[in-house]
Amino acid sequence: MSNSTLHASYSSASRAAGALAAALQVLVARTGADPDLARALARIDTTEMKGVLDAAALQAALAEAQAERDITAALAERCLRREATGAALGTPCACTHSAATHAPRLTKGGRLPCRHTGCGCDDLTFR
Ligand SMILES: [Zn+2]
Ligand SMILES: [Zn+2]
Structure with missing residues (x-):
């Protein structure tokens, strides 16, 4: 050189x-x-972050954190309901559709409605 x-x-x-x-x-x-x-x-772990921290990157990181917060909260709620009824993993909802067919996020009222077309189940329920 x-x-x-x-x-x-x-x-x-x-x-x-x-x-x-x-x-x-x-x-x-x-x-x-x-x-x-x-x-x-101090709460931001940059281990997984790449690139510059401009407004767009901050918005993207915010959206990702919020989605993870909501989706894991719904998964935790699913486990809580399963535990409360003693339902085994893979047990479907009372509407016959799988837990995964229900909303991935809790509604404002804390419900997990079924997403199967025409089902109408308002909240994931194990029996
Ligand atoms: Zn259901
Ligand atoms: Zn259903």
Whole structure:
């Protein structure tokens, strides 16, 4: 590699690191002044995250976290109902459709309605 190529590559790496340092300096200053922001950032595990944290990436991460929260809450509710009735894994709902055929998220009223066309079952029920 020629000296001028090395120079260009080190200069470019230095500019990128400088931009990152400046961005992190903003966060260090803001989190130092805002404990809520500091706590929120401390709760974000970046292990699985890729790319920049711009508004679009934040919205995507938010939507993903909300979906995971809702879907796992519905799965937990399904387990709770199964446990309460002693129903074995794979036991269908009273409407004869599988638990998986029911809503993947709880309704506002905490129900898991059946999604099978024309079924009309309002809430997953094991017997
Ligand atoms: Zn049902
Ligand atoms: Zn059904």
